[in-house]
Amino acid sequence: MSKTSSMGRGMMAIFAVGDRHAEGHDGGTVAEIAARLDKDRSQVSRSLKGAHQEGFLARTGDRAYTLDWSLLTDAQLVTGQRLRTDGLTALEGLATETNEACFLGVLSGNSTVTIAEHVPASANLVGSWLGRPYPAYCSDAGQALLWDAPEDEIRRIFQDVEFVRHGPNTPASVEEFLGRLEDARARGYSIVDEEAEPGLYSLAAPIRDFKGEIVAAVQVVGPKSRLEPQRGSHALALASWRDWLEARVGGTASGGISGNP
Known part of the structure; x- marks a missing residue:
């Protein structure tokens, strides 16, 4: 897998979390984001974890991913x-x-x-x-x-x-x-x-x-x-x-x- 494709998947995951916010949800779980993107859960999980480690996403108590509003x-x-x-x-x-x-x-x-x-x-x-x-x-x-x-x-x-x-x-x-x-x-x-x-x-x-x-x-x-x-x-x-x-x-x-x- 290339670095570019990995970055692209990460951005898609971040945008999917943003879309969930726009719809009134408090972010999304791995399962919810994977379903939205129609992608494999393990692949989406890696993308979300990477975005979290880089500071683009935060985690809630119920293990949902949310946008890190400090970046906004x-x-x-x-x-x-x-x-x-x-x-x-x-x-x-x-x-x-x-x-x-x-x-x-x-x-x-x-x-x-x-x-x-x-x-x-x-x-x-x-x-x-x-x-x-x-x-x-x-x-x-x-x-x-x-x-x-x-x-x-x-x-x-x-x-x-x-x-x-x-x-x-x-x-x-x-x-x-x-x-x-x-x-x-x-x-x-x-x-x-x-x-x-x-x-x-x-x-x-x-x-x-x-x-x-x-x-x-x-x-x-x-x-x-x-x-x-x-x-x-x-x-x-x-x-x-x-x-x-x-x-x-x-x-x-x-x-x-x-x-x-």
Whole structure:
């Protein structure tokens, strides 16, 4: 048996344990994992023991194997660090291609918060948005950050929020926000057209991590008169740098963005 095939079997066993967790189980026994993989129990037992010895799996009192959550915590810390370091590289590249201000935002309750930005001189934007919260229902990143959220979760997030008008096209209700989010999902990226403030236009896309969860949104922001005519090319640039950053944080390319309406 080659080292590669042994490693492959070990990874399959670890993924099978992860699948059991995703289904609501507390890991799995050798018999349960072997049945899931349709493999010989002795072979699966060796794979699980090896993964346990290497620190990828832990054991429970009833002899079930579980994921070692300390590794997941470490991975999440790395993700956060890379969002801020590689995120800046992505924003610089995106700003170079679009000549517009570019931001990286995260969700905090019912608001979005900018964690990284790159604003070229040509963007003519004054001041910094770093660390400043903005209502998610009309912010440049709001739709992208709630991309995967089910309707009931979105309604819960906004249940105590007053939909204050910040621009001529600010959504007036959660129903209106949900409608725009549905359009964005079909398009592959969000458009915030004078929702955050008059004359401001933006495109945004979600960033997924190694678990497939949305951890941030990358945005291109600028005057509507300048950005809207270039929407197609800017959307393609947004997709390219979104894919690059997702790869850096262990995610997989989301796809689905084209330069067409």
